[in-house]
Structure formats: C-alpha cells, structure tokens
Amino acid sequence: MIDTSAPLLSVRNLKKSFPIKKGVFGRQVGAVQAVNDVSFDVAPGETLGIVGESGGGKTTAGRAILRLIEPTSGSIKFEGRDVCALDTRGLRAIRREMQIIFQDPVSSLNPRMTIGAIIREGLIIHKLAQGAAADARVKQLLEEVGLRKEYATRYPHEFSGGQRQRIGVARALSVEPKLIICDEPVSALDVSVQAQVINLLQDLQRERNLTYMFIAHDLSVVEHIANRVAVMYLGKIVELATSEDLYREPLMPYTQALLSAVPVADPAARKERIILQGDVPSPANPPSGCVFHPRCHHPAKDEACSRIVPPLEEKAPGHLAACIKQPPTIVSWEQQQQAGGVRPPERYLPIAAVH
Amino acid sequence: MLTPIRGFAALSGAARVALAVLAAIAIVAAFAPLVAPYDPAAQPDIVGAKNLPPSAQHPFGTDPYSRDVLSRVIYGARLSLAIGFLATMVSLTLGVAYGAVAGYAGGFVDALMMRILDALLAIPRLLLLIAILAAWTRLSVGALVLFLGLTGWFGLSRIVRGQVLALTEAEFITSARALGASRRRILARHLLPNLISPIAVAATLGVAHVIVLEVGLSYLGIGVAQPEASWGNIIHDGSDQVATLWWMSLFPGLLMVLTVMMLNIVGESLRDAYDRR
Numbered sequence: 001m002i003d004t005s006a007p008l009l010s011v012r013n014l015k016k017s018f019p020i021k022k023g024v025f026g027r028q029v030g031a032v033q034a035v036n037d038v039s040f041d042v043a044p045g046e047t048l049g050i051v052g053e054s055g056g057g058k059t060t061a062g063r064a065i066l067r068l069i070e071p072t073s074g075s076i077k078f079e080g081r082d083v084c085a086l087d088t089r090g091l092r093a094i095r096r097e098m099q100i101i102f103q104d105p106v107s108s109l110n111p112r113m114t115i116g117a118i119i120r121e122g123l124i125i126h127k128l129a130q131g132a133a134a135d136a137r138v139k140q141l142l143e144e145v146g147l148r149k150e151y152a153t154r155y156p157h158e159f160s161g162g163q164r165q166r167i168g169v170a171r172a173l174s175v176e177p178k179l180i181i182c183d184e185p186v187s188a189l190d191v192s193v194q195a196q197v198i199n200l201l202q203d204l205q206r207e208r209n210l211t212y213m214f215i216a217h218d219l220s221v222v223e224h225i226a227n228r229v230a231v232m233y234l235g236k237i238v239e240l241a242t243s244e245d246l247y248r249e250p251l252m253p254y255t256q257a258l259l260s261a262v263p264v265a266d267p268a269a270r271k272e273r274i275i276l277q278g279d280v281p282s283p284a285n286p287p288s289g290c291v292f293h294p295r296c297h298h299p300a301k302d303e304a305c306s307r308i309v310p311p312l313e314e315k316a317p318g319h320l321a322a323c324i325k326q327p328p329t330i331v332s333w334e335q336q337q338q339a340g341g342v343r344p345p346e347r348y349l350p351i352a353a354v355h
Numbered sequence: 356m357l358t359p360i361r362g363f364a365a366l367s368g369a370a371r372v373a374l375a376v377l378a379a380i381a382i383v384a385a386f387a388p389l390v391a392p393y394d395p396a397a398q399p400d401i402v403g404a405k406n407l408p409p410s411a412q413h414p415f416g417t418d419p420y421s422r423d424v425l426s427r428v429i430y431g432a433r434l435s436l437a438i439g440f441l442a443t444m445v446s447l448t449l450g451v452a453y454g455a456v457a458g459y460a461g462g463f464v465d466a467l468m469m470r471i472l473d474a475l476l477a478i479p480r481l482l483l484l485i486a487i488l489a490a491w492t493r494l495s496v497g498a499l500v501l502f503l504g505l506t507g508w509f510g511l512s513r514i515v516r517g518q519v520l521a522l523t524e525a526e527f528i529t530s531a532r533a534l535g536a537s538r539r540r541i542l543a544r545h546l547l548p549n550l551i552s553p554i555a556v557a558a559t560l561g562v563a564h565v566i567v568l569e570v571g572l573s574y575l576g577i578g579v580a581q582p583e584a585s586w587g588n589i590i591h592d593g594s595d596q597v598a599t600l601w602w603m604s605l606f607p608g609l610l611m612v613l614t615v616m617m618l619n620i621v622g623e624s625l626r627d628a629y630d631r632r
Binding site for chain 2: 100121
C-alpha cells in the first residue's frame, strides 16, 4: 500500500561533514563530506533501499535523518514537520514515529538489561504502558517478532545473532513508529538467517503498513525488499530508480559494477563481470567532477568527467542517474567539449537484462 | 544488571574460597578486641618477655618490647585492611569522576586531562609517597589513607575514560537516544551499569595493591606510627634481627601475602565473569 500523493519523509540537500582535527589544540585541517547534497522522498508504505560500498555515507545519512548525528545543512521533513528545527521535546515526540534497527546485533543491545527491560524502555519513555500492561505488551511484541515470551527475563548474551536482531526489531516496534530506518540489519547474519529476518520485516510491513529505509551494501538483499533503490557513492546519490528498473537496466557505471558482482543462481547465465579498480577514494579528498570517474569503465569517459559534476537527472521516467555520458543529459555535448570532452555521450549497458 | 548475588554466582570455585578466607580475616579483624589474647600495646615485661619465640602462650612470639605478636597481627589486620579499603574508596571516587568527565567531554578537555594524567603516571607512586610522608614525623592514619588514595587513581581513571568512550560509541546507547531517552536515563540505565564491572575489578585489585604499599611504607618506618600496629610496622620492629626474630616478619608477611592473593583471585574471577558474554 504505497501512497505516493504526499511523502512521509522528504530529504533535501542533506549534508554532513565531519571536521578532521589535528594536533593538541584540535586545529581543523579539513573535512570529510560523509553525506554530500542528498535529496530523496520516501512515500508512506514504501521501502527505499540505499546501497553502496562502506564509506559511502549510507549510515550517516540514516542517522542524520533521526538527528542522532546533527546534519551540517539541508532539510528533513517528516509528514511536513521540519525535523531539524525541533527542540528536545519535539524531537522526543517525533522519535516515537521514526525508529532504527542496527547492524551489529552484539553492541546494539545493552548487556546489563534483560530483553524485557530493553523492549520496555520505549514504552516507559513515551508513557505508552506501565506495570502489567507493559509486561503484556512486551510479551506480545516478542511473539510478534517470532520469539518466545519467556525470553523477557533473559539477557542478550544468551541469544544468537538472528534472535538479537529480532529483539532489536521488537524494541523499534514498541513505540509504534511509522518509519523504520534499517541500518544494514542483516549484514552481520548468516545467509539463512538473513532471509528469516527479511521475511519478518516484510511481514511486519504488511501488517502494520510500515515505511522502511533499508540500508545495505548487498544489492541482492535490497532487491528482495525495496520498491525503489538509491545507490550512494562517496556521499552522493548516483542513481535512484524503482528496483525493477535499476536491476533491469542500471545506467550509472557504478551501479553496473555493483550489480555485476551479485551472484546469479543460474549456472547457465553468463554475464560480464565488471571489476572495479582500486578502493573507494577518501571522502576527505574526493575526486573532482564526477566522484566515480577514477574507477569508471564507461567507454566514453574523458576529461569532461573529471571537470563537470554530473547532475542527478531523469534518464527515463522515474529513473534518475548522475552520469553525463549516459544520454539524455542536460549537460550538452558543447559544454562537455569545452571541459575537455572528446567522446560524445553514448548509452552503455554492459549488464542490462541479465536479471 | 548484575546484582551482587548474581555476581557471586558467577564467581569461580577458587574465588568463592578466596572470598570466604577474606571474610574470615575481616571478621577476625573487626572483632579484634574479643579475639586477641593480649593488649597489642601492652609491654608486660620488657626484659624477661622480649623476643620470645612462638610458644603455646605466645603463638606468634613476642617483639623486642615484649608485646604479643599475635595480638599485634590481629589488630594490624584491622588497620591494614581498613587502610586498603578506605584509600581505594578515595581513589575510586577521584578516578571515576576524572575518567568519566574526560571521556564524556571529549575533544580538547579530554586531551588536556589525559596529558595531565600522563605526567602524573610518570611519577613512581612509592617514591612520591616516600617524599610526601617523610615530611611528617608522626602521621595520622587518616592522612595516610588520604595520601594513598590521592596517588592511586591515575590508572583507574584511564580505564573509566576508555570504557566511557567505548560505551558512547556502542549502538545500544544510540538506540536509547533514538528511543528518546533523556541524558539522565542514558547515564543511569546504560552508562553506569556497564561501568560497574570494570570498576569492581579495578577496585578489588586496587585494595590488594594499597595493602602491599602500606606494608612497604610502614616497613620503611614512614607508614603507620607506633604504638598502633599494622602488618608493615610489625615487620619493621623485627627488621634489624630478621634471622633471629624470624617470627616477626614471617607471620604478618604470610598474612599479607594470603590477603593479597585472595583479593587477586577474586579480582581475576570477577574480570572473567564480566568478560564472559
């Protein structure tokens, strides 16, 4: 049930930079642009996947939306309310509606609290239930995430990674949020357990009409659960499309490379592997122009790519990508030539329609 | 949270025995006036009853002033244990406060506080204490506790700072913030309970360390002053005739070793219990 009339979450020009300090006196010598001018909407009931390599700014973006990290600039609107302008009280109120599930099932649960106390905490903070009513609610939540209600009196170290992640889900659900930011919730789990947790998240979404922002570095995981997918690279969104379009016809060379690395469960399927050269450049010193150009394999790559910052623009209906070499583009060929371009834009789809 | 009872259940068998031995020593020390056969300061016969070897009448012998060594060791336990415990309390308070502030504040404040600590840690504790204590001819026990406490918190504050830093990075703290928990709630429910275990371990080992220090200082003659008895100054009283008056260093020494060993066993076991997740 995706309602596209009004977005639940609307992020515009979000930026977050971390200062790099050196020396005894903490002199600022530079800044890491962890999230650099990111804009997107999330519709109610939708799942927006966010993918990219480590260091791409996915986690920072998720936490900045919850204001667990203060954004440097940009606007975040949740149901029309400006999240950045909220005071402590307003922030507490809105956190009831936005929750987060963490990647690390070990450090995300307080080892000194029972499972019951962990799940109860949200109920108490927001005065949703007390005493026996809270106990009953905790048991109900435990059963809802597929755990036994007797587990309420146990401690986190008694559980496996998958079970701990379910506890984290129950904790997030306790305050009945509308939006849950899932920050790589299955990356630390075994593959078989990953599927269980993803199925649980999907079931809960259907039952409660939840909206997800699903952060992952694994495209095959996101393909399963997301309606739309944003690909992030060095703090920027480089491609944003429905998962169907993205997996069928990835336009941004970075997405193509990521997708070519996804294993296909069909031994007969032959596909080209795009091996990315080198590591992700340091976000403290990102490449000029298109941040991906040093690792790009697009045959039309030229000087212009290192000079012109590619706008995130619509290449096909509802399919946004940031690449001046994938037509159509608003950066004209003349402009590219002026910037040293020698190869005209040309559609390049090395792995299209494999999926 | 690990309650004291749960904590005990988590201890190893050896640690439970050690805890029982410590409790026995503490009880004997607490009821010293009832347990000790003689007044520890009484000198019944300075000529006839001095330097007596252990016998049925004086199981630990007598000292050069004809005082009963057993009684002095029992009263000495009182002082040695009390000094160890109280001085550790002082270090604990200072160390936790300093470390928590540095870890929580971060940035420049943290950097400055840690450099100061580096400087303090560079001074040998025993040497510093000798320099301070030598300035007094008769030092009160209270002042001794204070000085031992004041010089014993450096390492602990390091541990606490590190733990606070690690905890503020932990995702369960972020999660509590995401749930809308107040700063006070995070401090009381998430930060402090997770600090207690490393502090308990450091404190247990700290008591043992202070006991050894006190014995060392009193042996040098600058710790607990006469006629008050402490394990250290009993050894001191017999130190110029160690070979002949062997009972004067053997019994208090053995007791000190026993106590410190038991404390270390308990400390190690506590660490194992807390680290086992």
